Structures are given as structure tokens and as C-alpha cells.
Amino acid sequence: xxxxxxxxxxxxxxxxxxxxxxxxxxxxxxxxxxxxxxxxxxxxxxxxxxxxxxxxxxxxxxxxxxxxxxxxxxxxxxxxxxxxxxxxxxxxxxxxxxxxxxxxxxxxxxxxxxxxxxxxxxxxxxxxxxxxxxxxxxxxxxxxxxxxxxxxxxxxxxxxxxxxxxxxxxxxxxxxxxxxxxxxxxxxxxxxxxxxxxxxxxxxxxxxxxxxxxxxxxxxxxxxxxxxxxxxxxxxxxxxxxxxxxxxxxxxxxxxxxxxxxxxxxxxxxxxxxxxxxxxxxxxxxxxxxxxxxxxxxxxxxxxxxxxxxxxxxxxxxxxxxxxxxxxxxxxxxxxxxxxxxxxxxxxxxxxxxxxxxxxxxxxxxxxxxxxxxxxxxxxxxxxxxxxxxxxxxxxxxxxxxxxxxxxxxxxxxxxxxxxxxxxxxxxxxxxxxxxxxxxx
Numbered sequence: 001x002x003x004x005x006x007x008x009x010x011x012x013x014x015x016x017x018x019x020x021x022x023x024x025x026x027x028x029x030x031x032x033x034x035x036x037x038x039x040x041x042x043x044x045x046x047x048x049x050x051x052x053x054x055x056x057x058x059x060x061x062x063x064x065x066x067x068x069x070x071x072x073x074x075x076x077x078x079x080x081x082x083x084x085x086x087x088x089x090x091x092x093x094x095x096x097x098x099x100x101x102x103x104x105x106x107x108x109x110x111x112x113x114x115x116x117x118x119x120x121x122x123x124x125x126x127x128x129x130x131x132x133x134x135x136x137x138x139x140x141x142x143x144x145x146x147x148x149x150x151x152x153x154x155x156x157x158x159x160x161x162x163x164x165x166x167x168x169x170x171x172x173x174x175x176x177x178x179x180x181x182x183x184x185x186x187x188x189x190x191x192x193x194x195x196x197x198x199x200x201x202x203x204x205x206x207x208x209x210x211x212x213x214x215x216x217x218x219x220x221x222x223x224x225x226x227x228x229x230x231x232x233x234x235x236x237x238x239x240x241x242x243x244x245x246x247x248x249x250x251x252x253x254x255x256x257x258x259x260x261x262x263x264x265x266x267x268x269x270x271x272x273x274x275x276x277x278x279x280x281x282x283x284x285x286x287x288x289x290x291x292x293x294x295x296x297x298x299x300x301x302x303x304x305x306x307x308x309x310x311x312x313x314x315x316x317x318x319x320x321x322x323x324x325x326x327x328x329x330x331x332x333x334x335x336x337x338x339x340x341x342x343x344x345x346x347x348x349x350x351x352x353x354x355x356x357x358x359x360x361x362x363x364x365x366x367x368x369x370x371x372x373x374x375x376x377x378x379x380x381x382x383x384x385x386x387x388x389x390x391x392x393x394x395x396x397x398x399x400x401x402x403x404x405x406x407x408x409x410x411x412x413x414x415x416x417x418x419x420x421x422x423x424x425x426x427x428x429x430x431x432x433x434x435x436x437x438x439x440x441x
Contacts, residue, residue, distance in 0.1 A: 013428050020421045031410050035403050053399035060395055063178050064388040070176045070186055071381040077136045078374045080128045081193060084333075085371060087118050087125070088364045091337060095360050098344050099353025108352075112344035119162055119337045123149050126165075126190050126334075137190035139170025146190040147334075165334035166320070167191045171222055171269050178384050184377055191319075191332070193370045195265030196363030199330035201322060203257040205310030207233040216303040217273040220245035221266075224273065227305055233258055236305065258309045265366040267332065269318040270311060272304040333363040 094111050097103065103111070126147040129135045134142035146169030151160040169190050175183035212231040217224055223245040227236060237249035237258065247268060252259045262268050306312040313323045322328055331339075336359030343351040 013424070017421065017424050017428070020417060020424065024417045024421065031407065034407070036410075047402075050399060050402040053395060053402060057392065057395045057399055059180070060388055060392045064385065064392060066176045067178045067184075067381050067385045067388060070178070070184055071378060071385065073130055073134075073136070073186060074374060074378045074381065076128075076130055077187065078371065078378055080125050080136060081367065081371045081374055084122060084125050084194075085364070085367055087122055088333070088360065088367060091115055091118055091340065092357075092360050092364060094344075095340050095352060095357045098340075099349060099357060101349050105347040108344045108347050112341045115337060115341040115344060116159075116161060119334065119341065120149075122194075122337065123147055123162065123165060123334065126194055134187075135169065136187060137169065137193055139187060139189035139191075140172050140174050141168075141170035142174070142187065144169055147194075162334075162338065165332065165338075167267060167332070178381070178388075182384075184381060184384075188370065188374065189266075191267040192265075193367070194333040194363075195267065195366050196333045196336045196359055197330040198262040198265055199268045200259070200261045200328065201268065201270070201311055202252055202255075202259040202327045203310035203323070204255060204325050204327070205258075205308075206256050207251070207258055207309055208256045210309060212236075212303060212305060214303045216305060218306055219269070219271045219273050220247050220260075221269050227303075233309065236309075258311060260311065262330065265330075265362065267319045270306055271318050271321070272306050272312065274302050331359070333367065336360055336363050 094115055098108055098111050126137055127135060127145050128137070135144065135146055138144050138146040146167060148166045148168055149162045150164040150166070152163045167190055171189055171191065173185045173187050173189060176186050177183050210233050212227050212229055214229050216227045218227065219225070220240060220243060223243050225236075225239050225243045225245075227239070231239075233251065237251060240247060240249035240260070246263045246266065248261050248263055250259050250261070251257070260268065260270070304312075304314075307314055307323075310323050311326055312321050315321070336356065339359060340352065340356040343356045
């Protein structure tokens with residue numbers, strides 16, 4: 001049998017009044033933050049969904065920012081590349097005029113002067129940069145000026161003359177993430193954009209009896225090609241062709257030497273790689289104490305296949321590390337323009353209308369192809385931005401449904417709790433003032 005006492009009534013009344021005060025405080029916090037979930041215990045399942053939705057919204061916003069930034073930079077690159085196309089169109093017009101054979105040598109020298117000025121502007125476009133200071137055609141080395149022009153100031157007029165253009169930028173291109181699984185190249189290497197002819201390197205070393213003496217590796221345009229001990233030059237050529245690099249390897253039928261040819265206009269980057277676990281450099285390494293070596297205090301130098309096959313020199317950095325005995329051909333857009341300028345300056349009509357004009361056509365074709373690639377990326381980024389512009393509000397709405405407070409309903413509930421709490425206080429004030437004397441009267 002439950003005993004009903006004054007103390008029991010008092011405790012029950014205090015419990016329900018404190019509970020009402022807690023509900024009022026919770027609603028006040030929710031209205032102040034405009035969020036219906038202020039603690040995990042408010043709605044555990046809703047909080048879990050809100051965390052996922054919030055993560056999705058933040059990722060989509062970051063992808064949208066990446067797409068906008070990439071679109072701006074790619075549009076800049078496209079504009080400069082189109083300017084280069086216009087310059088090359090003018091240079092081709094001059095080449096066709098110079099090949100007609102109806103102009104005097106003085107006229108051709110005047111054409112050469114114009115070509116030289118256009119060449120300097122072409123180099124300036126290759127070194128163009130974005131407003132943030134990064135070079136547009138430097139690949140991953142965005143802070144390095146991609147093209148260095150070597151000039152000769154010994155002309156009679158005092159005007160400097162470009163004699164060589166070296167590429168110092170990166171060989172790969174950074175990529176920007178625009179979705180969970182999509183990446184867009186941000187910058188193209190200048191060695192590809194301003195390429196003209198497909199490079200070719202032919203060794204003069206007879207490789208019929210060559211075999212790899214140890215495991216090793218080489219890199220073709222950054223693509224690693226593993227070599228196993230006992231591999232012949234034919235096996236090496238097959239591995240290069242299967243590597244996916246933009247280079248085709250073959251065996252020269254006359255000299256039985258290794259020949260490498262680019263499958264697209266660009267400057268090939270060839271290098272021997274140290275074996276796994278070795279240091280970055282080549283040469284003789286000091287052996288650990290007690291290690292078995294063929295020579296006291298040292299171990300054999302790592303195998304260098306491309307040096308052994310006469311493709312690369314023992315020293316030098318790619319792409320300027322070709323062996324002096326190797327035959328190389330092909331050049332950049334700047335090389336073919338310099339060839340045209342020099343042929344015009346000499347009045348050599350045959351070369352102007354032959355190899356020089358052919359090189360200009362090849363460079364212009366490659367440049368147009370690169371402009372198309374850059375423009376296609378820009379178009380894709382426009383569609384990505386439009387899609388993200390729809391996805392972000394949709395995901396934000398899902399997050400809002402889980403976390404945002406219905407302020408109208410909250411105010412109504414708050415007023416009802418206030419009325420109930422005031423009624424409870426009034427009722428308690430009338431019931432609980434009674435004391436023992438009230439019962440003894």
C-alpha cells in the first residue's frame with residue numbers, strides 16, 4: 001500500500017516543474033541558435049544524418065571553388081595559346097611568301113627581321129603567367145619561368161637575336177579535384193604546348209650483344225620501365241612500347257642500335273633510374289663494413305641501360321643529357337621558327353619552302369590541337385560548375401531539414417510551456433503553503 005504524504009506531493013510537484021523548466025531552457029537554446037539539434041541526445045539519428053550531409057555540402061563547395069579557379073586559369077591559358085596561333089599564322093604567311101622565289105635577298109632579310117620579332121613575342125607568350133604569379137605553361141613547376149631564351153647581341157644593328165630556347169619548367173601538370181573521382185589538369189607543360197616536331201634519338205652503339213647485367217629501371221617522360229637481369233635490347237624496346245609513354249622504341253636495321261621516337265610533338269625526357277633502395281645519384285657507393293664486394297671498400301656502380309646503349313651521356317639533366325654520339329632530330333616551335341628566320345636571312349628559298357615551312361606547319365598543327373584540348377577542358381568545367389551549382393543547394397536543403405529549427409512551431413511550443421509552468425506555480429502556491437497548524441485548526 002502506497003503512503004501518500006505531503007512530502008511526496010512536494011517532490012512530485014518539484015520534479016515536474018524542473019522538467020518543464022528544462023524543456024523551456026532547451027527551446028530557448030534552440031531559438032537562440034536556430035538549430036533544433038544542439039546536443040546529440042536531442043536526436044541521435046538526425047545528428048548522424050546531419051554530419052553526413054554537412055560533409056557532403058563542404059566537399060561540394062570545395063569542388064565548386066576548385067572548378068571556378070581552374071576555369072579562370074584555363075581560360076587564361078586558352079587565350080594566350082590562341083594568341084600564339086595567330087602569331088604562327090602570320091609566320092606561316094611569311095614563310096609562304098619567302099618560298100615564292102620572287103623576292104630579293106633584301107626583302108627576305110626584312111622578312112627575317114619580322115620573324116625574329118614574332119619569335120620574341122612567342123617566347124613572351126610561353127612565359128605568360130596568371131594574376132597570382134604562377135606561370136601558365138610551366139607544368140607542376142608553377143614558380144619557375146618555363147622558357148629561357150639565349151640571345152646573341154653581336155648583330156650589326158645592335159638588336160639581340162635569339163639563338164636557342166630552353167625549357168626549364170615541369171614535365172607533368174597539376175590536377176584539380178572537381179568531384180569525388182574526377183580530376184582536371186590545371187596546366188599543360190610548355191614542352192607539349194610549344195612542341196613542333198616529333199623528337200627522335202638514334203644511338204650509334206651496336207646493341208646486338210647487349211644484355212642487362214642486373215635489375216634496373218629507366219624513365220621515359222616520367223613513366224618508369226623496369227628492367228630485369230638478362231633483358232636484351234629487343235626486350236627493352238618491347239617494355240618501352242608497352243609502358244604507355246608517348247615514345248616508340250625500335251631497333252635501327254642498319255646499325256642494330258636502339259632508336260626512340262616520340263609519338264606526339266614534345267621534348268622527350270629520358271633518364272636512368274637508380275635501383276630500388278639506392279640513393280638518388282649514380283656512381284660508386286661505399287660498402288658497409290664487412291660487406292662482400294668485388295673491390296675493397298666499394299660496390300659496383302648501378303646499371304645504367306640508356307648510357308650503356310649510347311642514348312644518354314654519363315652526366316647532365318634531362319632533356320639535355322643526350323649522348324654526343326647519338327643522332328637526334330626534331331625541335332620545338334621556337335626551333336622551327338628560328339630555322340625559318342635563318343633561312344630567310346640567308347635567302348635560301350629551298351629550305352624556306354621545304355623543311356622550314358614543313359616545321360612551321362607541324363608546329364601550327366600541334367598548337368591548334370593543344371588549343372582544342374584546353375578549350376575542351378574549359379567547356380567541361382562550365383558544365384561541372386553548372387552541375388555543382390544545383391547539387392550544393394540540394395544538399396544544403398537536406399542538411400537544413402535535419403538541423404534548422406521551425407521557428408513558428410518553436411515559439412508556439414515555448415508559449416505553451418510557459419503557460420503550463422505558470423499554472424503549475426500558481427497551483428503549488430495555493431496547495432503547499434499549508435502547514436501542520438492548518439491541519440490542527
